[in-house]
Amino acid sequence: MSHSPLHSTPRFATTRWSIIAAACHGPTLAADAALEALCRAYWYPLYAYVRRTGHAPADAQDLTQAFFTRLLEKSWLRDALPERGRFRSFLLMALKRFLAKEWRRENARKRGGALTFVPLDAAEAESRYAIEPSLGPDEMFERRWALTLLDRGFAVLAEEYASEGRSDEFERLRSHLTARRDEIDYDATASSLGLSPGAARVAVHRLRKRFREVIRHEIAETVADEAALADELRHFVQVLGQRA
Amino acid sequence: MTSFNAGAPATPDATPRCSRCGAALVLDAPSGVCPACLVSVHFGTEADLSEPAVTDKPTPSIEEIAPHFPNLEIMSCLGRGGMGVVYKARQKALGRLVALKLLAPERGSDPAFAGRFAREAQALARLDHPNIVTVYDSGQAGGWCYLLMEFVDGVTLRHLIHGGRMSAREALTIVPRICDALQFAHDHGIVHRDIKPENILLDQRGQVKVADFGLAKLVGPAWEAPPIAGEPSLDFAGDLTEAGKIMGTPRYMAPEQREDPDAVDHRADIYALGVVLYQMLTGELPDEKKTPAALAPRAAGCAARRGRAARPRKRPRFALRQRDRVQDRAGIRGGRAASSDPAAA
Ligand SMILES: Nc1ncnc2c1ncn2[C@@H]1O[C@H](COP(=O)(O)OP(=O)(O)O)[C@@H](O)[C@H]1O
Ligand SMILES: [Mg+2]
Ligand SMILES: [Zn+2]
Numbered sequence: 001m002s003h004s005p006l007h008s009t010p011r012f013a014t015t016r017w018s019i020i021a022a023a024c025h026g027p028t029l030a031a032d033a034a035l036e037a038l039c040r041a042y043w044y045p046l047y048a049y050v051r052r053t054g055h056a057p058a059d060a061q062d063l064t065q066a067f068f069t070r071l072l073e074k075s076w077l078r079d080a081l082p083e084r085g086r087f088r089s090f091l092l093m094a095l096k097r098f099l100a101k102e103w104r105r106e107n108a109r110k111r112g113g114a115l116t117f118v119p120l121d122a123a124e125a126e127s128r129y130a131i132e133p134s135l136g137p138d139e140m141f142e143r144r145w146a147l148t149l150l151d152r153g154f155a156v157l158a159e160e161y162a163s164e165g166r167s168d169e170f171e172r173l174r175s176h177l178t179a180r181r182d183e184i185d186y187d188a189t190a191s192s193l194g195l196s197p198g199a200a201r202v203a204v205h206r207l208r209k210r211f212r213e214v215i216r217h218e219i220a221e222t223v224a225d226e227a228a229l230a231d232e233l234r235h236f237v238q239v240l241g242q243r244a
Numbered sequence: 245m246t247s248f249n250a251g252a253p254a255t256p257d258a259t260p261r262c263s264r265c266g267a268a269l270v271l272d273a274p275s276g277v278c279p280a281c282l283v284s285v286h287f288g289t290e291a292d293l294s295e296p297a298v299t300d301k302p303t304p305s306i307e308e309i310a311p312h313f314p315n316l317e318i319m320s321c322l323g324r325g326g327m328g329v330v331y332k333a334r335q336k337a338l339g340r341l342v343a344l345k346l347l348a349p350e351r352g353s354d355p356a357f358a359g360r361f362a363r364e365a366q367a368l369a370r371l372d373h374p375n376i377v378t379v380y381d382s383g384q385a386g387g388w389c390y391l392l393m394e395f396v397d398g399v400t401l402r403h404l405i406h407g408g409r410m411s412a413r414e415a416l417t418i419v420p421r422i423c424d425a426l427q428f429a430h431d432h433g434i435v436h437r438d439i440k441p442e443n444i445l446l447d448q449r450g451q452v453k454v455a456d457f458g459l460a461k462l463v464g465p466a467w468e469a470p471p472i473a474g475e476p477s478l479d480f481a482g483d484l485t486e487a488g489k490i491m492g493t494p495r496y497m498a499p500e501q502r503e504d505p506d507a508v509d510h511r512a513d514i515y516a517l518g519v520v521l522y523q524m525l526t527g528e529l530p531d532e533k534k535t536p537a538a539l540a541p542r543a544a545g546c547a548a549r550r551g552r553a554a555r556p557r558k559r560p561r562f563a564l565r566q567r568d569r570v571q572d573r574a575g576i577r578g579g580r581a582a583s584s585d586p587a588a589a
Contacts (some may be wrong), residue, residue: 154274178281198308237287240279
């Protein structure tokens with residue numbers, strides 16, 4: 001029964017996380033690819049968590065790598081899906097389990113022949129970690145997760161503007177993303193962009209609009225349905241709203 | 245117990261700070277951007293969190309748009325909806341009053357959105373009915389897509405409801421006209437998809453005019469057929485799916501429409517109309533937790549309830565049925581001809 005009605009498929013059927021969650025009854029290539037893409041995107045929050053739980057850089061690196069290796073074995077993934085709704089909570093819970101139970105055995109195997117799935121750059125990871133604020137491991141993970149998401153959002157925007165040859169506009173406008181509409185000086189923006197005030201207004205609002213869409217989209221990739229999206233968005237807002 | 249790494253170095257004095265809230269900027273967050281301000285500005289309210297719809301709504305001034313419409317004398321701004329701004333204007337040549345609707349300016353360059361707009365115009369142009377706002381023209385000017393339509397000199401149903409001037413009898417004479425409009429559109433394979441009080445206009449003679457088929461989608465067989473491999477229509481459908489993400493107004497939206505905006509048929513309109521009827525009768529939106537308001541005349545409340553059945557199959561099958569049901573319950577007889585003067589009640 002591989003017939004799937006294209007037209008009635010809810011839109012969340014195509015988010016990365018729902019592809020993964022759906023694959024627990026039988027792994028698919030799409031699920032592997034989706035999981036790998038998500039792991040690549042979100043490896044650093046996990047690394048930071050492992051470091052913050054007290055592991056030295058080299059160990060943290062091995063552990064994170066080994067964790068992803070295990071995770072990407074689908075059989076393991078199949079057993080570990082109690083938190084079907086969210087990639088974020090799934091990942092943190094799986095990592096905790098891994099650290100608690102499987103670390104020694106895994107570590108031994110890992111040192112034998114390492115399979116690297118995630119582009120974990122030790123030097124880069126450590127230089128980032130060095131400037132992290134002093135949070136507990138869980139808080140660190142949550143904050144890092146949210147910032148990673150934000151980073152991805154900005155990267156998408158930058159790429160979109162670049163592809164239209166408007167990188168300069170993006171660089172000039174991005175600071176307006178943190179202003180309320182009534183705080184924006186459109187005349188100044190207009191002259192800095194060499195546009196009419198009306199056009200500047202349109203440009204600013206286009207960017208703001210797109211920013212929200214992009215963030216929603218990035219979050220949607222990590223959840224299975226609409227309700228989870230709303231919750232994740234709320235979580236994202238709450239985490240970033242706190243002062244580090 | 246967990247051991248905490250004292251990883252963070254002593255903060256140097258030169259820590260960059262947010263010029264808006266003063267918080268230290270996270271060094272490797274998107275540079276120069278304060279995450280706290282970012283989320284509070286964009287996702288700060290409950291509405292931001294739950295409404296994926298357009299929230300930033302710059303309204304182009306009359307001076308701004310006038311040069312792009314040399315044949316029109318732009319008179320005033322009538323209102324703003326999820327998709328556009330509507331202006332009152334006069335056609336210079338004919339002296340006729342018209343309503344000019346501009347595509348949301350912040351989406352002007354979005355081709356998927358522009359495509360939707362063009363389809364709205366075409367869908368509306370096919371609908372020639374006394375209870376549907378007539379479309380005169382559509383096109384692009386000054387970077388905006390526009391729709392030129394019949395000017396309805398009056399109020400929206402929202403105004404009537406808020407004005408508290410809605411008697412049950414009045415409500416029950418307006419709704420059948422909406423049913424007529426919908427039935428006509430449904431017969432033409434067009435689902436409105438966004439029936440709500442703002443989109444129901446009443447002119448000074450009390451004529452009901454349904455506006456804003458902006459979310460209409462053709463449900464003809466060409467769209468229901470499985471896509472043929474390699475056919476461009478697949479992309480077309482994809483773009484509609486994208487558009488579906490911001491379609492509709494949640495409070496009036498049928499459950500199946502919320503779940504899968506692409507799979508709705510005319511019964512979604514019947515549902516939305518059920519909500520509107522309920523609101524007209526009670527002044528409130530339906531709330532599952534509360535018992536149906538005692539204010540509603542029992543029989544009419546029943547029609548409103550039927551219309552809002554969660555399962556599409558439980559709803560009156562046609563808009564026409566719902567019309568007859570409402571008229572029966574209200575003790576009004578006769579078809580379309582009988583009640584072209586509802587507001588006179
Ligand atoms: N033909 C018209 N005549 C008079 N006023 C109109 C007309 N069309 C729309 N309006 C006014 O403009 C507002 C927004 O228009 P609408 O078409 O519903 O926009 P949107 O498609 O963006 O939701 C309406 O609520 C109504 O007040
Ligand atoms: Mg509208
Ligand atoms: Zn700030």
